[in-house]
Amino acid sequence: GIQVEQSPPDLILQEGANSTLRCNFSDSVNNLQWFHQNPWGQLINLFYIPSGTKQNGRLSATTVATERYSLLYISSSQTTDSGVYFCAVRANYGGSQGNLIFGKGTKLSVKP
Amino acid sequence: ETGVTQTPRHLVMGMTNKKSLKCEQHLGHNAMYWYKQSAKKPLELMFVYSLEERVENNSVPSRFSPECPNSSHLFLHLHTLQPEDSALYLCASSQGLAGGRKETQYFGPGTRLLVL
Numbered sequence: 001g002i003q004v005e006q007s008p009p010d011l012i013l014q015e016g017a018n019s020t021l022r023c024n025f026s027d028s029v030n031n032l033q034w035f036h037q038n039p040w041g042q043l044i045n046l047f048y049i050p051s052g053t054k055q056n057g058r059l060s061a062t063t064v065a066t067e068r069y070s071l072l073y074i075s076s077s078q079t080t081d082s083g084v085y086f087c088a089v090r091a092n093y094g095g096s097q098g099n100l101i102f103g104k105g106t107k108l109s110v111k112p
Numbered sequence: 113e114t115g116v117t118q119t120p121r122h123l124v125m126g127m128t129n130k131k132s133l134k135c136e137q138h139l140g141h142n143a144m145y146w147y148k149q150s151a152k153k154p155l156e157l158m159f160v161y162s163l164e165e166r167v168e169n170n171s172v173p174s175r176f177s178p179e180c181p182n183s184s185h186l187f188l189h190l191h192t193l194q195p196e197d198s199a200l201y202l203c204a205s206s207q208g209l210a211g212g213r214k215e216t217q218y219f220g221p222g223t224r225l226l227v228l
Contacts, residue, residue, distance in 0.1 A: 004154075031215055033216065033217065035219075040221070041149075041200055041202075041221060041222045041224070042114075042219070042221050042222070043202065043204075043219035044114065044219070045216055045217060045218060045219075048213050048215070048216045086154075086155070088155075090215075099157055099160070099168060099170075100157065100217065101154075102154040102155040103154060104153075104154050105154070
């Protein structure tokens with residue numbers, strides 16, 4: 001099946017710093033979503049971005065589908081950005097509808 | 113608040129107990145999902161329902177039994193669980209399974225389950 005790798009696994013930032021999180025996937029995809037899981041376990045959908053670039057406030061994401069990677073940019077980080085960021089994809093080939101495969105996540109800690 | 117609620121938020125049960133997890137979505141969505149999140153492992157999809165019909169069952173043990181009585185409610189019935197089933201169980205919903213933005217998933221807060 002499709003493989004999803006996220007890097008770095010852990011990231012510690014000072015408040016106000018910028019960061020880039022990466023998601024590599026092993027096959028072409030028709031669905032890619034970025035999620036943020038806060039320290040209490042709540043997952044929030046950040047972007048639906050199988051290709052192209054989107055921005056939402058301090059967050060933006062770019063997916064280069066032909067090169068099989070996606071990037072999540074966080075600018076001017078805040079302590080509330082702490083948590084785990086997941087990339088989830090669905091491969092173009094076979095598989096079941098709605099079956100997203102999640103990466104292991106990047107754990108971000110933003111220090112005041 | 114994502115529009116998806118789960119109860120209970122925390123559950124401790126013995127291996128011989130029977131319990132149920134409940135998920136309700138207030139978004140008018142047609143697809144609902146159960147995921148399992150264990151420590152040190154990626155989220156694992158367990159079940160997918162579309163318009164109250166199960167469309168995905170990822171080789172989940174029969175001690176987990178899903179039920180979808182209508183498009184707004186999803187249950188996960190638990191019986192004779194094992195300690196390794198302790199995990200965060202997450203429910204999600206999406207507008208549909210037709211592809212595109214409609215598949216954007218919205219998650220509930222999860223139920224933290226501990227099996228003793």
